[in-house]
Amino acid sequence: MDNNVVKTKKSTAKKIWDVISTILIVLYIIIVLFVAISIFSSKMTGYPSILGHSLLFVQTDSMEGDAPDAIFEDDLVICKEQNDLYLDLEIGQIIAYREMQQNYDAETGAPVGEPYEIVKIHRIVGFDGDFFVTKGDNVEENDPISVSPVKVLGVYTGTRIPKIGAIFDFVQSQMGIMICMVVPMAIFFIWALYKFIKAMIEFKMEKSTVGAPAEGELSEEQKQAAIAEYLAKQAAEANKDENNTDNTSEE
Numbered sequence: 001m002d003n004n005v006v007k008t009k010k011s012t013a014k015k016i017w018d019v020i021s022t023i024l025i026v027l028y029i030i031i032v033l034f035v036a037i038s039i040f041s042s043k044m045t046g047y048p049s050i051l052g053h054s055l056l057f058v059q060t061d062s063m064e065g066d067a068p069d070a071i072f073e074d075d076l077v078i079c080k081e082q083n084d085l086y087l088d089l090e091i092g093q094i095i096a097y098r099e100m101q102q103n104y105d106a107e108t109g110a111p112v113g114e115p116y117e118i119v120k121i122h123r124i125v126g127f128d129g130d131f132f133v134t135k136g137d138n139v140e141e142n143d144p145i146s147v148s149p150v151k152v153l154g155v156y157t158g159t160r161i162p163k164i165g166a167i168f169d170f171v172q173s174q175m176g177i178m179i180c181m182v183v184p185m186a187i188f189f190i191w192a193l194y195k196f197i198k199a200m201i202e203f204k205m206e207k208s209t210v211g212a213p214a215e216g217e218l219s220e221e222q223k224q225a226a227i228a229e230y231l232a233k234q235a236a237e238a239n240k241d242e243n244n245t246d247n248t249s250e251e
Contacts, residue, residue: 025188032181054079054154056096056119057166062136063121069094069158070137071121076161079121079154089124089132094156096121097134097147119153120145 048055056077063071071077071094079096089095099120103112122134122145131146170176 028184028188032185049081052081053157054081054096056121058121060136062139063094063123065137067137069156071156071160072162074163074166076164077121078157078159080157081154082152089155091124091126094121094123095132095134095147096153096156097132097151098153099145099147099151121156 056079058071058073058075058077061073064073077096096119098117100115101118102115104110105112120134122136124132125135125144126133128146131148132152133144134147135144171180
C-alpha cells in the first residue's frame with residue numbers, strides 16, 4: 001500500500017479520535033460541575049438544588065401506582081422549588097415537603113435517638129384550613145398527613161429519571177466522589193500532562209530540524225570543507241605544473 005495512503009488514513013483516524021476525546025472531556029466536565037453544584041447545594045439545604053429545582057431521590061414505593069404521574073422507588077425526581085407561603089396548589093398535585101421523624105423502641109415504645117427531618121413526596125388529597133392534606137398513592141392503610149405551607153419544598157414537575165436515584169445518591173457519597181470525580185480528574189491531569197510533554201518534544205524536534213539538510217544532501221559545513229579541499233588540490237596541481245615548467249626552462 002502507498003505510504004501516502006497509509007499516512008492519510010492515520011491522519012484521518014487521529015482527527016476523529018481528537019474530536020471524540022474532546023467531546024468526552026467536555027461531557028465529563030459538565031457532569032463534574034453538575035455533581036459538584038448538587039453536592040454543594042445539598043450541604044447548604046440538605047438536598048441537591050440547581051436553578052430553582054430540587055433533585056430528590058425516592059427511597060420508598062409510597063407513590064407507585066397506575067397514575068400517569070406515578071413515582072417509583074429509586075427514581076430521581078425534579079421538583080420546582082416554592083418560596084411563596086401562600087401556594088396556589090390544587091388537589092391532585094404532588095408536593096415534596098419536610099417532616100420530622102422519630103424512631104421508637106419496638107418493645108417499650110420509647111423514643112430512640114434524636115428526632116430527624118426527612119423529605120417526603122405525596123399527593124394533595126384535600127385541605128385543612130391553611131394546611132395541605134397529603135397521602136401516598138400506594139399507602140392506603142396510612143392516615144393522611146397535614147402539611148404546613150412552610151414545610152413545602154417544591155411541586156413535582158412530572159420529570160423523573162427511572163432507577164438512577166441510587167446512582168445519584170452514591171455519587172454524592174465520599175466513595176462516589178472518590179471514584180467518579182477524584183480518580184477521573186487525576187487520570188485526566190496525567191493524560192493532559194502527557195499530551196503537553198509530547199507536544200513540547202515534537203516542537204523542539206521540528207525546531208531543531210529547521211535549516212537542516214534534507215536526506216542525501218551535504219550540510220553547510222560539509223560543503224565548505226569540500227570547497228576548501230578542492231581549492232587546495234587545485235593549488236597543489238598549479239604549483240606542480242609551475243615547478244615542471246621551471247625545470248624544463250632550465251634544461
